[in-house]
Amino acid sequence: MKNNTIEELAKNVRIDVLKMINKAHSSHIGSAFSVVDILSVLYFNIIDKKNDKVILSKGHAGSALYATLAECGYFDKEMLNDYCMNGSCFSGHISSKNIPGVEFATGSLGHGLPVACGIAYTKKLKELEGKIYVILGDGECQEGTTWESLLFASQHHLDNLIIVIDKNNMQAFGNVNEILSLNDLSNKFKAFNCCVKEVDGHNFNELNNAFKDVSNEMPNCIIANTIKGKGVSYMENKLEWHYRTPTNELFDKAMEELDK
Numbered sequence: 001m002k003n004n005t006i007e008e009l010a011k012n013v014r015i016d017v018l019k020m021i022n023k024a025h026s027s028h029i030g031s032a033f034s035v036v037d038i039l040s041v042l043y044f045n046i047i048d049k050k051n052d053k054v055i056l057s058k059g060h061a062g063s064a065l066y067a068t069l070a071e072c073g074y075f076d077k078e079m080l081n082d083y084c085m086n087g088s089c090f091s092g093h094i095s096s097k098n099i100p101g102v103e104f105a106t107g108s109l110g111h112g113l114p115v116a117c118g119i120a121y122t123k124k125l126k127e128l129e130g131k132i133y134v135i136l137g138d139g140e141c142q143e144g145t146t147w148e149s150l151l152f153a154s155q156h157h158l159d160n161l162i163i164v165i166d167k168n169n170m171q172a173f174g175n176v177n178e179i180l181s182l183n184d185l186s187n188k189f190k191a192f193n194c195c196v197k198e199v200d201g202h203n204f205n206e207l208n209n210a211f212k213d214v215s216n217e218m219p220n221c222i223i224a225n226t227i228k229g230k231g232v233s234y235m236e237n238k239l240e241w242h243y244r245t246p247t248n249e250l251f252d253k254a255m256e257e258l259d260k
Contacts, residue, residue: 006204009071010040014231015258016067016080022251024084026092030229030241032064034168034201035135038224039068041207042133051130053103053119057112058137058166062094065102074101110143112136113163117149120161131214135164139171142180150192153219162214163194163221166201168228172242189221201226232257 004012013036021029035058042054056065063083070077082088089098093107106112116134123130140146153161165185169176176182189196195215199206201224214220228242229235232254235246246254 006040006044009044009068010037010204011258012071013040013064013067015255016070016077017063018232018246018251018254018258020063020067020080020083022246023081024092025245025247026063026084027243027245028060028063028092029244029246030170030235030238031058031061031137031168033230033232033235034226034228035061035064035166036068036230037202037204038135038164038166038207038226039064041204041211043068043072045208046211047133048130051128053116053130053132054101055104055106055112055116055132055134056094057106057116057134058109058140059094059106059112060092061137061166062090062092062107065094066090066099069099069101072101075099109137109140110145113149114145116161116163117153117158120153120158121156123160124156124158131160131162133162133164135166137171138165138167138169138182138185139176139179141165141182141185142171142176147192150189150194150219154193157217158219159214159216161219162211163189163219165221165223166226167223168201168226170228170237170239170242174239186223189223192219194219194221196221196223198223198225200224202230 017032083090096102096105116132120132197210199210210222235241
């Protein structure tokens with residue numbers, strides 16, 4: 001994989017996700033596509049496989065993490081063919097059962113950050129190396145556990161914790177601001193004593209620089225502004241692709257766009 005470019009990795013992951021969801025007749029492709037570039041930068045340029053951990057708290061986008069791990073050699077890419085099949089370990093919401101590289105099963109929103117805080121705190125107590133990266137959706141930030149966890153992270157100066165918000169401005173039933181507005185998310189995280197950076201979540205350089213320039217004194221938060229369904233024109237910023245499966249001519253059109 002390292003012989004490829006990060007652009008090629010992201011492209012391959014999106015194609016893998018498209019094929020997986022099409023074959024399984026499953027959903028959440030819009031959510032998966034918005035987080036692909038974040039995962040690609042993390043796994044291509046940032047994480048130390050030995051010491052770092054990544055938790056995808058927005059577990060309904062699990063197809064994107066599975067595909068990223070497969071493209072990065074954590075397991076045979078052929079295993080993705082089992083996605084969402086009966087008896088498969090590769091469930092629609094992320095599963096950690098017998099899947100190399102998956103640290104924690106998620107899907108019920110609001111669980112990833114509390115667990116990430118616990119792991120980060122344990123590492124500090126035991127003076128262990130490594131950072132904990134946890135990826136949340138912006139809709140997920142409506143969960144009370146988010147803010148309880150931030151109180152804990154701030155209290156214990158968890159500078160080894162990097163929170164990434166996949167801010168695509170949508171959730172299951174509509175626009176985040178219309179369902180339950182988060183207003184100024186950046187200032188909210190700053191109020192909980194986080195070092196906050198805001199970037200274009202589809203700009204590899206901005207993401208890379210933000211991940212490499214983190215605080216060594218306080219918890220970190222990277223707000224990545226993304227587009228739901230990024231990469232396929234008819235899916236972008238369309239709520240329906242939280243649920244729909246691209247089939248027939250829509251599958252072909254998506255493949256054509258992604259393969260350019």
